[in-house]
Amino acid sequence: MNKAPVGIIIDGKTRPSVAGRTFEKRNPATGDLVSILSEGDAADIDLAVAAARRAFEGPWSRFTPSDRQALLLRFAELVDEHFEDIVMTDVLDIGMPITRSRGRRGLVSKMIRYYAGLATSIHGETPSHSLGDDFFAYTVREPVGVCGAITPWNGPAIAAIWKIAPVIVTGCTLVIKPSEEASGATLRYVELLHEAGVPPGVVNVVTGYGPTAGAALAMHPDVNMLSFTGSEGVGEQIIEGSKIGFKRVALELGGKSPNVVFADCDIEAALAGSSIIFANSGQVCTAPTRVLVERPIYDQFVEGLARYANGLKVGNGLDPETQMGPLINARQLDRVTGYMDLGTQEGARAAAGGGRLTGAAYDKGYFVSPTVFAGVDNAMRIAQEEIFGPVVCAIPFDAPEEAARVANDTRYGLAGAVWTNSVQTAHQMSRAIRAGTVWVNSYGPLDPTLPFGGFKSSGVGREQGFQNLDDYLETKSVIMKIA
Template sequence: MKNLLSPAFLNGSTRLLLIDGKWVPALSGKVFTTCNPANGVALAEVSDGGAEDINIAVAAARRAFESGPWHSMKPFDRQQCLLRLADLIDANFDELALLDTLDMGAPVASIAGKRRRAVALLRYYAGLATALHGQTIDNSQPGNIFSHTVKEPVGVVGAINAWNGPLGMAIWKTAPALAAGCTIVLKPAEQAPLSPLRFGELCLEAGIPPGVVNVVPGGAAAGAALAAHPDVDKVAFTGSTEVGRKIIQASAGNIKRVSLELGGKSPNIVFADADMDLAVPGAAMAVFANTGQVCSAGSRLFVQRSVHDEFVARLGAFAKSLRVGDPTFEDTQLGPLVSQAQLDRVETYLKLGADQGAKLVAGGHRLKSGGLDGGYFVEPTVFAGVRDEMAIATDEIFGPVISVMPFDTVDEAISRGNATSYGLGSGVWTRDLNNAYKVSRGLRAGSVWINCYQAMDAAVPFGGYKTSGYGRESGIEHMEEFLHTKAVWTRVS
């Protein structure tokens, strides 16, 4: 059944930049077109922000931070803004979900299931807004010198997001920054800017003062300007490791703080004693969810040799059973890739897998029939007989491609699982508590999921090791990313 809801946000007008509480065109006058990846049809024209627009947005955020009403707002009042925003997100979630579906291709059914997470993030950080505190410290200085610490917001935050979760990432970056008392300039990806712009509207409706949340869509030039801006105190970035390195270099000018959630090539390890009925769909959707466009996807699947052949057969059958198609249909399980460029990338790796000798168990091709010829659809793909050095086993593909490799021992699984420059996610499927514990402690990754995959919660930190980045999102640790700790010493007589 097709979802026929038409978002009011798509009213035919050019979507403008949100700067200092006003909707304004890019100074250059340039626009870009964002298209539906399911059919290539244009959705909207969007103002194309550049370095000059970033400068104006950062100045607005600086004023709001230092002298606007946000500067003097008490934690309780910031909390109320976030709670009102949470209510508005909840009330408007169907529209926001459909914008993400139309703009980047995620099935509407899967995005609708993320309502709870979106609202929970805002309410969780609203709670923390009134829970910030320092410490009193009994120091060892002679005389009567009292010492304590206070937590203070870092200042202006530049948030640069990827395209694979537009609304979720906008909330994920914004909520803790606002709870901490910061202001923010959000640069959504040009491939999927619509829901972040609608989110900006709702921020104003929630009573968040002008200049506190600014939304400037644009290309790489806008992101580079934000990362290097001397009046930005912190950059929070989600994207590729390659761009993450550039963010670090750009931050050197004013030694701004940086948190990075980057790429991954995560190991997912299935032991012979695993519950097959749980592990097969779990391992499949650890990659196929969001059409494989997930940084922590468990795309390196290690299966213990004694059950390898049976598991591969069942995994291939599961992949073939998935419904790929128009993401606005409620029964669609996999939508299109986000763009022609991403489709070209995935098809390159499908060819590499076959050329390098991997065995194609399921999928492996672009889908063009059944009304899908105008979109960027690819079959959910399973390769077996994969060697660790193959490109499909080493490179982040960011598509629905699983590489299956056999293993024999626990130590081998840990060693091969860690044989990557990445360290974002990982999984283990077993009924053996000893194996689960040993693997979870042995893997060098920011998250380990045991008999599940990709579970997320507002209170539980998420982030990477190695080239998957540093810093954490979600949890109390995320709040610390937006706070300075100041030590205060007072001599008393």
């Protein structure tokens, strides 16, 4: 626990905000003070962007691809060494169960090392052209410049790497504004980056609130690219702000993912995979919030999912026995319980849960019960709107064509899944679902080689994969007369 003010990091130095303001971060499970953070605003963003521009045009520009690769590999070693620090920031900041936070070690380590490999793989082309033998032409990929990043609170240990790693790989520089609800992991990563040898100003952090620090970063005229993960409404504001300076944007804006369960599947495996909806208290953008179940097994599946929900241990993330922690704050508690009430009003039946948890173990935090709604029609608001809580809507279907129609009957398109023992059905449904990621007979595994992002209102651009680097690189054509 850090009760001394945690400073903003600009140009390699920790400092208070220009205005001298601070704010408190408290554990959502207990209400205990976790840290006091500097509250940055537009003045701090100005300083951070200026530092990033100096670094981009200065010593950082002389780092070779192999230099950047070595730096990332050293960073990976330090993250491995200090990962328990990152674990504790996620547990205390957002209430994530400690076993889940520790379980992310492998993915974080793989991501950093994967990006390190990409550092020496960026190249241009020498296309065949029709200019004649008097000309030699080629393309080069160059860093876009100063990047901004605004990260969410629901998975900071991974989200921060998604924003930091491609910047280092491509030779860009960065100003990152972590969520005010979860800044600890980002601050620790940046400390380790400097220990690994990142020059001052390459990666800067400004803690603070979205409407002040976040908006100033999004609209800053000297930011060339902005990556944002968060809500659809804020994403629209980011796009509006991108008009200033014509900055490019990459947005991941959430989802209402369909999880399609056919009668011929391994039901126990499908139940286990579908239960990921309760991970991180449902505060996961890819969460399988709509479970579409073929009618012959609908009642059996709903009963099994409700049984799983009722058996979960809900509590403080510091307890290694905890399987589901709290929601992030009082505002999210009101939102989720409001949707629980709405589900009943719309005619759905709560087969499990359906409200706030009370009692000595819960009264100081923001706890709700894992909830399964049966008898849901896809037109209901609980099936159409992103709740961002441990609430699953079970919807019956009779034929694959109906399942595909209902799966796509949402403005979102981030992820989805299909459970079936039919190879034909698996292929057909994977093609039919309009989403950036579709899992078959599993739910949720990610790998750094596979691009992650959404269709439709779930955003633009991709995290992970070689395609991720396109957002951070410009392509220049060089046409040389040689005779």
